[in-house]
């Protein structure tokens with residue numbers, strides 16, 4: 001498994017992320033080891049505050065780890081400087097957020113095309129590519145609509161299209177259905193599954209069990225540590241009420 | 250990131266916050282307009298002042314007067330210059346023909362022309378009209394060496410002829426006219442002979458008159474210099490009149506000439522030649538030194554005026570910094586997103602710097618437009634109010650002059666002010682940790 005000859009697409013070793021808040025230290029990730037194969041669809045499950053988002057942000061190069069290592073596609077993220085990380089985010093990763101994070105003043109088309117402004121692609125080619133992607137998520141008729149003129153599900157589909165714009169190998173989705181109704185949420189899940197079947201590696205954080213039918217593997221997180229399904233289920237029977245009171249963020 | 254993408258993104262970002270950008274830019278508009286208007290005014294005043302300086306038209310000219318000094322003058326050149334003793338140990342170095350030769354032999358000197366004034370009064374008559382010129386004798390038969398422009402006739406002086414200045418030619422008056430008659434029609438004098446009456450008082454108190462006939466050969470165009478008030482004649486004529494006034498011969502070898510006009514071959518040599526003449530013990534003054542003095546005064550004025558405008562711009566800069574800081578707070582999530590989709594720190598930095606420079610640029614454009622229009626309006630006002638009064642050759646007009654370099658400078662400066670005020674907020678934006686920015690509410 002840890003042979004040098006066939007390294008997995010993602011290899012995480014003893015990953016720790018500690019937030020220091022005044023005197024308190026929060027161990028958001030507390031020694032995570034993971035191997036994720038290329039072309040897999042991984043569902044990350046865990047109660048609120050278990051470190052799911054932290055894991056995804058670290059994988060996406062959006063934050064710095066405290067210790068350990070993360071290798072993605074043969075690149076060591078912990079050794080990268082700011083610029084290298086930016087290039088990594090641009091070339092390797094497509095990120096999908098729970099809250100869409102669309103630019104409110106731009107049309108769907110321009111939102112999808114937006115990342116290409118940073119990668120030096122000519123405007124015409126940008127629009128063409130963006131339109132193709134909107135078509136792929138079934139929104140070509142909404143291309144010139146602003147986010148406020150779109151439903152939540154449609155906005156998230158725009159965000160998915162945007163995540164695909166630089167043709168990333170790795171798709172990271174942090175509770176992409178969290179703000180959506182059941183039907184639109186399922187549409188997004190199918191979309192992610194399509195991406196997986198098209199050969200991309202997908203990691204999805206979700207509470208929705210319907211996602212499991214598309215998954216090739218599942219990771220369970222508890223208090224910043226990976227646990228087995230059995231441990232997770234045992235714990236979640238106790239933590240269920242807690243999850244409701246805390247909400248899911 | 251490509252430059253056009255950067256610029257279009259900056260334009261988009263400014264465009265979607267038009268109201269706030271405009272409000273912030275107004276500060277820059279005011280500051281830039283103040284800089285442009287005030288500096289234009291200073292430049293305009295300077296141009297006016299220098300153009301109205303007497304005799305400033307000729308930058309190769311050096312006026313030399315006799316040198317006065319205390320104590321004995323050591324004549325370094327074998328005593329060729331006459332030194333006469335005044336009371337109280339004052340020494341005067343006279344401008345004798347020998348001194349003229351010596352000055353003429355200095356390198357860079359082209360002409361040395363002695364001058365002398367008519368020592369008494371002279372009334373000029375033509376028909377029933379009278380005129381009271383100041384008569385100036387010049388030691389040359391060609392007035393063109395002074396660079397004077399001719400209105401009519403010729404600049405060649407012979408004995409018994411005169412070239413008259415612009416004012417003189419227009420200041421004939423009729424002694425028999427009644428009050429309110431206005432100025433009589435001015436005669437066309439070129440080629441005409443006028444009578445000049447010289448007057449002096451004898452020892453017994455009786456008045457003696459001497460009438461001389463002088464033919465006017467030329468009239469000068471307006472020079473805006475002392476020449477406008479002169480009637481130029483040959484030095485030998487004027488010397489003869491002065492001898493008549495004095496009743497005795499004048500010994501130039503002893504008394505010298507009251508003034509020399511030295512012409513340098515090149516304006517660049519003027520200062521050097523003047524220095525050498527001063528070292529010889531004479532007093533040389535150049536229009537250049539006057540111009541330099543005036544220029545340095547106006548440079549100070551420009552800097553002061555510019556400084557007032559710059560303070561206004563500084564206030565505007567604080568406004569820009571404030572707007573950009575607010576913008577970064579409001580757009581924190583947007584910054585996080587830009588980073589998440591692959592913008593580098595430098596991309597974010599240049600976008601925000603570009604936006605604040607853009608505000609400065611927009612404000613600068615508005616400011617130079619308003620400043621320039623303001624200057625022109627001032628000129629129109631000055632023209633309508635001041636030109637209605639008769640000009641006495643030195644109009645003393647309040648005018649603004651806006652050179653292109655000032656407009657460009659003001660625009661660049663305003664843009665720089667924007668850029669610099671955006672520096673701190675932009676660096677903060679660029680160095681935000683993406684995840685922190687994305688989580689910002």
Ligand SMILES: Nc1ncnc2c1ncn2[C@@H]1O[C@H](COP(=O)(O)OP(=O)(O)O)[C@@H](O)[C@H]1O
Pocket residue numbers: 019020021026027028046047048049050051052053054055249
């Ligand atoms: N910026 C932060 N500062 C301090 N603590 C944080 C920060 N981000 C996350 N945490 C803490 O880290 C833990 C994991 O957070 P997170 O990864 O967001 O959990 P999840 O996404 O599973 O709900 C939580 O206890 C959370 O409070």
Ligand SMILES: [Mg+2]
Pocket residue numbers: 052053054174249
């Ligand atoms: Mg989360």
